[in-house]
Amino acid sequence: MPLPIGIATIISNATSPFPLRVIPRDQHTLSRKDISANALRVLYRLREAGFGAYLVGGAVRDLLVGGRPKDFDVATDATPEQVRQLFRNCRLIGRRFRLAHVVFGREIIEVATFRANSDDGSGDREMENGMLVRDNVYGTIEDDAVRRDFTCNALYYAIEDFSVRDYVGGFDDVLARRMKLIGDPEQRYREDPVRMLRAVRLAAKLDFDIEPATAAPIPRLAGLLDEAAPARLFEEVLKLFLSGHGVASFEGLERHGLLPALFPESAAALKSNRSGALRRFVIEGVRSTDARVANDEPVSPAFLFAVLLWPAFCRTLIALQRQGVAPEEAQRRAADRVTLHQLNTVALPRRFSLPMQEIWLLQARFASRQRKRVFRTLAHPRFRAAFDFLVLRQTASSDHAADVAFWQEMQGEMGAGQEDDVLLEGGGEEAAPRRRRRRRRSSTAAGE
Structure with missing residues (x-):
């Protein structure tokens, strides 16, 4: 009744x-x-x-x-x-x-x-x-x-x-607008440590505050996430960052001490980066993903992880270069090392980890102005994602402005079908494209 x-x-x-x-x-x-x-x-x-x-x-x-x-x-x-x-x-x-x-x-x-x-x-x-x-x-x-x-x-x-x-x-x-666990918070987190991530994610999604008694044990128990299946944590990361509230999720992970549990090497790199440039880059990258979700545009886990793990890649790369490893070899080793270490926490499938590494490795090629290398870079299947990544890097550091301007111009040339008219001078980073006239071949030269 x-x-x-x-x-x-x-x-x-x-x-x-x-x-x-x-x-x-x-x-x-x-x-x-x-x-x-x-x-x-x-x-x-x-x-x-x-x-x-x-x-x-x-x-x-x-x-x-x-x-x-x-x-x-x-x-x-x-x-x-x-x-x-x-x-x-x-x-x-x-x-x-x-x-x-x-x-x-x-x-x-x-x-x-x-x-x-x-x-x-x-x-x-x-x-x-x-x-x-x-x-x-x-x-x-x-x-x-x-x-x-x-x-x-x-x-x-x-x-x-x-x-x-x-x-x-x-x-x-x-x-x-309050997130509150049913029962004793510490007991509930110990039953299922992923509840800590759910608390942060739902609070970010709903613009709720986590009730103090519910929030208090999280930093102390964050290490329990080591017991969670890496495949499950991968799914949780996608929910945190590909649902349109990634910036709030990232800030929540930082605030409650969960970022080192999910991304230990990136968290360490962010902590040691005194200028804050790496954090600005990550925030801007996650914000751009939120904007794409809001506009119903496709989002890529590979690009997301490239952003989240970029601080770890940069830190590892610098350490290898200081050891005397050649630049290209250091880049490859850094990419492999960061990916391998991250797999201990979050199971990143190869269909995402390989494109992520390609996005990283293409960054070094954006400094090149040699003709063949430029066209090979433009033809690379990850070029567009890598260029978008470069644009994000510019938001954290103005050092990349010249590269962004050059590659924007080159894309315009390619789009206009004029790639055969572009002559690139070898050498310095600031070398600019210069046009040459096409020579009309004679009948003899043409074999007529």
Whole structure:
């Protein structure tokens, strides 16, 4: 039976340390018109079949602060098998967490059954070598709420009366734009160290502050990220920096002592760079990525990592050159060494690490004005990315202004189809292109 609407309803329950708070429709801003039509179909079908059905998590949170969710997740007391029986367009996925995906063309509505932490033996929980490989222990909505990570992610929108159900105090935290962990922060971080990155990422995305008790253990526990799978950290880095809030994410990582845990060599280089030029470069590079995301332009993980690891490359290159290694060899060694060391923390796939290295190695070729080398550089498949990288370097140091101007002119010449008319003088860095007239070949010379 629907709960009465009119004033916020407080109902005590034994499962959660918080009383249930029901926020009626006239006391929140979430509206059905902002919810995916397919998510509404799923909610109504489940309700009609006699199951509880709630929009949950990030979609509720984002809608309450005026955002536009990309995904709409549903929580229910129906089991995955029961959900599949209701929807012909449903498939079940996952081994550790059994989920139902209801597919509407390109949109997928993820439907999760309420889960509990404790297992009375009736659930489907399996351990292998001390690791939890299957965790499908179902419970009540109260159980489901308290096992989530942050209070702002534990809000449930009830389709039967359009209210928001709050079991952990998340509604007030959302209104206050506050990130707060459910439970003891240190214990929750030790359970899953990646939660520290999620705290920074969500705070950056939502423009929330991390509650002091939630933030306090992070610098001390940052080293726990060494225990996280490098492949998982790669995915987290992409979420941090390719979702349109990269600058805020970078500053959050710095502020909470997480940057050395993710990018140890770059963090060390930034700390030792007294002029601040390297940090200005990284910030400008991440800001340009944010702008591309905002304009719906493509973004490249290879370019992103080239920016984030450039301080490490520069520091390593200088160290090798001081050891007497020849410039070109030092560049190759520095690129390989930085990439190899970074793989110990973040699993950077070769399809991204190799283009990243090419972007770095092309930087030295921008000082050349020799004709053949210029045309080879212009024809390189990474030229455009490498040139954009050079432009970013100019934002941190005016030393690269002449190179940027030269290569901009050369691209104009190539674009006009006049590359055969360009004669490049060898020698100094400031050598400029000079035109020559084409000689008309005689009939004899032409072999006519």
